[in-house]
Amino acid sequence: MELIFRWEWLPQLGKGLVLTVELTAACISIGAVLGLILAIARLYGRNVVYWLASAYVQFFRGTPLLVQLFMVHFGLAGWGIRLSPLFSGIIAMGLNTAAYQAEYFRGAIQAVKRGQALAALSLGMTRWQTIRYVILPQALRLVLPAWSTELVYMLKYTSIVYLIGLPDLMGIGRTIASHNFRFFEIYAVVALIYLALVLLITFALRYVEARIRVPGLGTVR
């Protein structure tokens, strides 16, 4: 049993890595925007708004991402709505992470002390000004640790998109392996690249956390 390694794998895997990073960035951004809206809807919305946002969160958190991806890509196509694999991947994963991020945001907003809102209102701020200038700046700092966990989760989860034909890091690895049958070596290299990326993200976000840190504003882990 001998292990082999070929340098020419790396440039190919590098292309896949770029797609993986792009996918992660796209879906996490969509998820952040939508998640924030959902969190606010669940906290401050009434009746239909609250109900819809809650149902959304329950559905996307309660069902497998793989199933969601196939619903978007093949399910919609079956009904005449054809999306490119890239678009399907971004949409499905963006919708998914939005549900999780919504819960983090909600928790963080609730962790901001009630007196903060009272003080803002007592100055004559409107509800939206209070949320925008007092609640969110604190909640976003509080949410960062949980949010970086979610980012790592999504980075890893993008590896399922090869199933709808996207040449991401995982997909490229699979293609190379299926030609030379060195499954173990190639997947080990792929695993190490993912690990390096996770490490990079973790440290980058810790740096950001330290930069925007405010004395006395604890983080909820």
Place this chain on the structure above:
Amino acid sequence: MALLVVEDLHKRYGKEEVLRGVSFVLERGETKVIIGPSGTGKSTLLRCINRLTEPDRGRIWLNGVEVTSPRTNIYKIRAQIGFVFQDFNLFTHLTALDNVRLGLIRVKGMGKREATERAMRELERVGLGDKADAYPAQLSGGQQQRVSIARALAMDPKLILFDEPTSALDPELIGEVLQVMIELAEGGMTMLVVTHEMGFARSVADEIIFMEKGVIVEQGPPEVLFTNPRVPRTAEFLRKITEFYGESG
């Protein structure tokens, strides 16, 4: 016309009736102190005045404008009423300067430079010009409360409501906050103060309101209330609280 008129205010939380018909009047430049056992609706009363809590019944006028009318822009009203909280409620993510500036910029629409100058003046007025860049967590309780007073002052309020401003403070820090409040009263600010500091009440208040179980039991000038109250309950409460907290402060 009186600056603040409160008429027959009622508020209940579930089964508990916290305010049961409270009425009083506050003239310009006047300082009134509300005293009474805890849990008798004093804080609720203050919060009803700028409608941080919605009263169930009763009416309030500020400077002739009905605060309780649904047509009134409550945000404009709140900008004219300063509020100083028991636990300060400084914005945790902002420096002292930004705490004072936020309302000026976002509510009054003031330019950044003008707001900075104004905020610095208020911080200096409460003796904290050198702490402008400190975050709330880096300040002592007394300093935090002085910043929160500066925050209220910066808005040019017609009236400031103080909700037990010293009861979250260590005894040695109470004095600095009371000193600021005394200066305000002497400068002609209209103030409504809920407090247990009898020394302050006695020396600064134009009138004292004694509340119990959601109603005003007795009100009058401090000399009268402290020496010769009409109602026996008032005398009993004053005796107890003086024993408990002492007269100093």
Place this chain on the structure above:
Amino acid sequence: MTAVDWQNLVQGIPSLLRGLLVNLEILFGLIALGFAVGILIALIQVYSPRPLSALAVGYEWFFRGVPEMVLLMLIYFGLRQFRVGITPFIAAVIALGLRSSAYQSQIFRGAIQAVGRRQMMAALSVGMTRLQAIRHVILPQALRLSIPPWSNEFSSVLKDTTLASAIGVIEVFKKARFIMGRNYALALPIFMVVALFFLFLTYAGNWALGALERRYRIPGFEAKGAGERF
């Protein structure tokens, strides 16, 4: 959808349910493996000396950082490359189980630390050995504290069992793909049915764990922020 489509959809459901049974088998296998290894790793991290505990930290870090999909491939195809006979089912249980052990160890570690040193000292002071103290004092408390974060991990791995389809396990998602392959008009409804299965299982699982937590609740002993939210 035509009447025939509806008929095909309904006819497909028994087959889906048989597939779901396989998901549950994987689930129990991986949870059991993840639980056993997870506790072991947590105990090593908290109680063993430096070189061993650093190794345990590295283990946790590796299995938390590599995507499930890559782990599945690495273990199934990787082992077969070296002529280790392994079925897709077993490979899925091992890959997903080891991944889960890393997450579970983090939960248990947090809970053990939340129980605190004083409980350990009290146990030692009545003459227990360290092992006895862990067995009779620390773990009974830590496991109770672990239930809420553990139920998050449970619903997470429940959904991840569908990933086993990627190495050829014929479970519910694979079955749904078969049905979709015969008739693309059925894609959306068939995956909707699968989604509903998982919603039901998630609720059932959370309900059962909630019942478990209430059953073993001790007055005055509540979980306070143990573990990670996700």
